[in-house]
Amino acid sequence: xxxxxxxxIVGGGFAGLSAARALRSAPVDVTVVDRRNYHLFxxxxxxxxxGSLSPGEIAAPLRGVLGRQxxxxxxxxxxxxxxxxxxxVLLADGAxxxxxxxxxxxxxxxxxxxxxxxxxxxxxxxSVDEAVxxxxxxxxxxxxxxxxxxxxxxxxxxxxxxxxxxxxxxxLAGAIGEIARQTLRRDFRAIHPEEAxxxxxxxxxxxxxxxxxxxxxxxxxxxxxxxxxxxxxTMVKDVDRNGLxxxxxxxxxxxxxxxxxxxxxxxxxxxxxxxxxxxQAQTDQAGRIKVNRDLTIPGYSxxxxxxxxxxxxxxxxxxxxxxxxxxxxxxxxxxxxxxRRASGDERPLPPFAYFDKGxxxxxxxxxxxxxxxxxxxxxLPAWLIWAFIHVLYLVQFESRVIVFIKWAIQxxxxxxxxxLITGDAATDLDFxxxxxxxxxxxxxxPAMDIRR
Amino acid sequence: xxxxxxxxIVGGGFAGLSAARALRSAPVDVTVVDRRNYHLFxxxxxxxxxGSLSPGEIAAPLRGVLGRQxxxxxxxxxxxxxxxxxxxVLLADGAxxxxxxxxxxxxxxxxxxxxxxxxxxxxxxxSVDEAVxxxxxxxxxxxxxxxxxxxxxxxxxxxxxxxxxxxxxxxLAGAIGEIARQTLRRDFRAIHPEEAxxxxxxxxxxxxxxxxxxxxxxxxxxxxxxxxxxxxxTMVKDVDRNGLxxxxxxxxxxxxxxxxxxxxxxxxxxxxxxxxxxxQAQTDQAGRIKVNRDLTIPGYSxxxxxxxxxxxxxxxxxxxxxxxxxxxxxxxxxxxxxxRRASGDERPLPPFAYFDKGxxxxxxxxxxxxxxxxxxxxxLPAWLIWAFIHVLYLVQFESRVIVFIKWAIQxxxxxxxxxLITGDAATDLDFxxxxxxxxxxxxxxPAMDIRR
Numbered sequence: 001x002x003x004x005x006x007x008x009i010v011g012g013g014f015a016g017l018s019a020a021r022a023l024r025s026a027p028v029d030v031t032v033v034d035r036r037n038y039h040l041f042x043x044x045x046x047x048x049x050x051g052s053l054s055p056g057e058i059a060a061p062l063r064g065v066l067g068r069q070x071x072x073x074x075x076x077x078x079x080x081x082x083x084x085x086x087x088x089v090l091l092a093d094g095a096x097x098x099x100x101x102x103x104x105x106x107x108x109x110x111x112x113x114x115x116x117x118x119x120x121x122x123x124x125x126x127s128v129d130e131a132v133x134x135x136x137x138x139x140x141x142x143x144x145x146x147x148x149x150x151x152x153x154x155x156x157x158x159x160x161x162x163x164x165x166x167x168x169x170x171x172l173a174g175a176i177g178e179i180a181r182q183t184l185r186r187d188f189r190a191i192h193p194e195e196a197x198x199x200x201x202x203x204x205x206x207x208x209x210x211x212x213x214x215x216x217x218x219x220x221x222x223x224x225x226x227x228x229x230x231x232x233x234t235m236v237k238d239v240d241r242n243g244l245x246x247x248x249x250x251x252x253x254x255x256x257x258x259x260x261x262x263x264x265x266x267x268x269x270x271x272x273x274x275x276x277x278x279x280q281a282q283t284d285q286a287g288r289i290k291v292n293r294d295l296t297i298p299g300y301s302x303x304x305x306x307x308x309x310x311x312x313x314x315x316x317x318x319x320x321x322x323x324x325x326x327x328x329x330x331x332x333x334x335x336x337x338x339x340r341r342a343s344g345d346e347r348p349l350p351p352f353a354y355f356d357k358g359x360x361x362x363x364x365x366x367x368x369x370x371x372x373x374x375x376x377x378x379x380l381p382a383w384l385i386w387a388f389i390h391v392l393y394l395v396q397f398e399s400r401v402i403v404f405i406k407w408a409i410q411x412x413x414x415x416x417x418x419x420l421i422t423g424d425a426a427t428d429l430d431f432x433x434x435x436x437x438x439x440x441x442x443x444x445x446p447a448m449d450i451r452r
Numbered sequence: 453x454x455x456x457x458x459x460x461i462v463g464g465g466f467a468g469l470s471a472a473r474a475l476r477s478a479p480v481d482v483t484v485v486d487r488r489n490y491h492l493f494x495x496x497x498x499x500x501x502x503g504s505l506s507p508g509e510i511a512a513p514l515r516g517v518l519g520r521q522x523x524x525x526x527x528x529x530x531x532x533x534x535x536x537x538x539x540x541v542l543l544a545d546g547a548x549x550x551x552x553x554x555x556x557x558x559x560x561x562x563x564x565x566x567x568x569x570x571x572x573x574x575x576x577x578x579s580v581d582e583a584v585x586x587x588x589x590x591x592x593x594x595x596x597x598x599x600x601x602x603x604x605x606x607x608x609x610x611x612x613x614x615x616x617x618x619x620x621x622x623x624l625a626g627a628i629g630e631i632a633r634q635t636l637r638r639d640f641r642a643i644h645p646e647e648a649x650x651x652x653x654x655x656x657x658x659x660x661x662x663x664x665x666x667x668x669x670x671x672x673x674x675x676x677x678x679x680x681x682x683x684x685x686t687m688v689k690d691v692d693r694n695g696l697x698x699x700x701x702x703x704x705x706x707x708x709x710x711x712x713x714x715x716x717x718x719x720x721x722x723x724x725x726x727x728x729x730x731x732q733a734q735t736d737q738a739g740r741i742k743v744n745r746d747l748t749i750p751g752y753s754x755x756x757x758x759x760x761x762x763x764x765x766x767x768x769x770x771x772x773x774x775x776x777x778x779x780x781x782x783x784x785x786x787x788x789x790x791x792r793r794a795s796g797d798e799r800p801l802p803p804f805a806y807f808d809k810g811x812x813x814x815x816x817x818x819x820x821x822x823x824x825x826x827x828x829x830x831x832l833p834a835w836l837i838w839a840f841i842h843v844l845y846l847v848q849f850e851s852r853v854i855v856f857i858k859w860a861i862q863x864x865x866x867x868x869x870x871x872l873i874t875g876d877a878a879t880d881l882d883f884x885x886x887x888x889x890x891x892x893x894x895x896x897x898p899a900m901d902i903r904r
Contacts, residue, residue: 037591037595051508054506054507054508054509055506056503056505056506057506061639063636063639063640064639067636067638067639068638073640073641074639075598075599076595076598076599077599095599139489143489143528146527146528147527147528147529147547184515186519186520187513187515187516187519187526188515189525
């Protein structure tokens with residue numbers, strides 16, 4: 001048996017970080033490589049996108065999290081290739097890293113189902129930058145609507161379409177509903193934010209298909225109470241800067257909307273294809289790498305795949321979903337396997353088994369649906385469970401406290417403090433591009449907009 | 453006397469916001485125009501730049517702050533011109549706003565003393581975007597240094613130069629000292645962050661020239677204890693991507709440094725020149741508009757200038773400094789004058805008199821210098837006063853609580869949670885540009901970097 005000392009973990013997400021932490025007492029040297037210098041708590045990204053939290057509150061610097069773990073170092077770098085023969089991963093800048101065991105946990109990215117040009121009009125929600133971009137778009141839309149004289153254009157700026165009614169889509173739609181109906185209610189003079197139209201689309205026949213049907217129905221009713229229109233069985237045919245074309249029951253419709261958000265599906269990052277090619281691994285429809293039941297790539301007992309990139313069926317025969325829980329358990333499993341072998345224990349681990357603790361989706365303030373160990377919970381109890389679990393998992397002590405207090409304050413006040421429009425969008429405000437009507441608009445509106 | 457009902461306030465900074473709030477019960481219609489949708493608590497920007505706070509925590513959405521003030525509306529727009537004859541301000545998108553009284557409070561921006569090309573190598577600290585940029589640069593420098601094999605290059609990445617030893621420069625230098633010596637102390641394997649060289653430069657003979665000399669000496673000693681090198685009487689002659697050239701006592705020196713931060717001086721935004729031209733107003737050396745003792749522009753009794761843009765001597769004959777206190781008092785003064793006239797009270801107000809409550813600069817954790825009503829305070833008491841005042845002034849209730857708790861936690865743990873590198877810099881990490889040495893660097897370093 002070869003020695004096993006150098007462990008490289010590619011990716012500092014849920015799978016990678018969980019693997020690194022599980023190796024903290026193993027007799028190995030661990031290198032975690034990530035393009036970002038932080039671990040991101042992705043399930044709360046929609047709260048950054050909707051102005052409830054700041055990016056710093058749902059992200060923890062990887063060096064901070066792993067700095068005290070003496071057998072581990074963190075490297076900021078972009079892995080672009082793998083040489084399984086020489087046992088090296090290659091970085092974008094030409095550097096290489098040798099490994100004796102490798103954990104690939106690069107995660108997934110937003111899929112536009114082959115229509116990548118839609119991305120510019122319909123940003124996804126996978127990174128901090130995307131979340132900040134989405135936040136700018138939502139807030140900017142209300143600002144433009146406030147200045148626009150033409151009713152049809154104003155309506156298009158006040159129409160928000162969310163594509164994909166999985167947990168992220170549901171959470172986004174609910175949060176935008178709250179922004180329009182509560183947070184911004186008294187902030188504008190010319191528009192009534194609560195007249196915003198929020199549309200949640202999905203090609204499947206119902207929302208939250210990963211949830212039991214009774215909970216999905218409850219979620220749908222809660223969303224509708226927040227003013228969200230739900231259009232299921234509806235496919236997106238085209239997206240452009242002024243809206244989108246949808247098809248439902250053979251009928252094609254155009255929705256004029258300047259804010260389209262994409263929560264529609266995932267695909268694998270480009271490096272996944274390269275890795276599959278180098279190892280002759282098979283991939284599934286979504287581009288995920290098919291792994292053995294011990295998470296290794298067939299033919300490579302020292303290369304583990306964990307998290308969204310791993311394609312593996314669960315006990316029920318269905319593919320395991322790309323969620324944080326699966327990623328963390330897989331990362332820990334790979335680490336345990338590596339740790340055992342490094343300690344000279346050559347007995348194989350039992351195959352990876354996913355322990356599903358349940359699923360939760362938040363709809364709004366004090367409202368959620370949860371399927372915990374088969375128990376169906378909804379409303380405030382579900383929301384409290386959600387808040388508890390998420391605060392608990394936020395990696396750093398500090399974040400936990402801050403986030404908890406913010407939520408408590410927000411639950412009492414409906415306020416959202418992180419409502420900043422920054423970046424280029426804010427630097428040069430040329431509304432004339434946005435306002436197709438009379439450019440001399442603001443003073444042309446009647447005085448009513450001042451006193452309301 | 454003409455009617456006075458339509459009040460336009462250009463700028464939502466300390467002066468503009470203070471004017472708007474002081475008009476809340478006046479019989480006028482107020483419009484606040486700003487390019488940003490938020491009020492920024494600028495004195496804490498350096499804490500965003502050094503990863504202590506998130507942007508959302510030192511900024512409050514203008515609509516949130518003024519939304520409940522029924523006589524006021526907020527407009528997102530960029531004022532580019534003024535027509536004092538037709539009493540209109542013009543926006544970048546071609547729209548115009550009529551006023552009967554105008555408060556110009558557009559603030560200042562970073563001055564490179566005629567060398568605007570330096571900006572790309574030495575960012576300033578005036579906006580959220582700049583602060584986030586500075587944060588990225590500081591953290592990125594440590595990351596590159598960790599990967600670099602060449603000792604000279606590594607040293608250049610670990611050299612941080614701050615130009616300008618006023619309060620912002622002092623606060624930045626102190627915070628970087630803490631980051632290097634405490635926050636990141638155990639986070640790296642190849643480098644010792646505490647070996648970072650932090651240089652604070654100023655052309656004047658001492659730091660904090662706006663403070664009494666005894667306090668400036670104390671500040672200097674505290675900075676030196678944090679490892680900051682202070683070079684006073686030193687002028688910057690050139691800045692490029694690899695460092696800067698400085699001159700001191702007739703001798704020219706080059707400092708190799710990849711992180712140069714500019715806290716060096718202020719100039720006025722381009723619109724200030726336009727406004728001065730349109731009103732035939734005189735400007736001072738820094739481009740500020742010389743105003744009457746009631747803050748109006750000579751010849752225009754309905755145009756007030758407040759904040760950094762106003763050039764006015766205080767009781768001691770010296771020009772009032774561009775600080776938040778002056779801005780807030782001037783904004784409130786202009787509002788009071790406008791409110792009186794709107795109510796039909798034509799008696800003039802007594803001239804504006806600045807009430808100086810004192811100055812504070814923070815050096816590090818629990819360390820500051822303060823000159824409060826002539827009393828000199830330093831160390832922890834000064835820091836406590838500083839923390840109290842700043843938390844008090846943070847506009848929103850929520851921010852106050854959050855910031856206070858963050859500081860408390862940080863004071864106990866030295867942790868800085870907002871250490872994110874986001875944006876383009878993080879998306880495509882091509883270290884080869886940064887690392888001039890051997891591109892295959894990481895594995896060429898001895899194994900010691902793993903175990904330290």
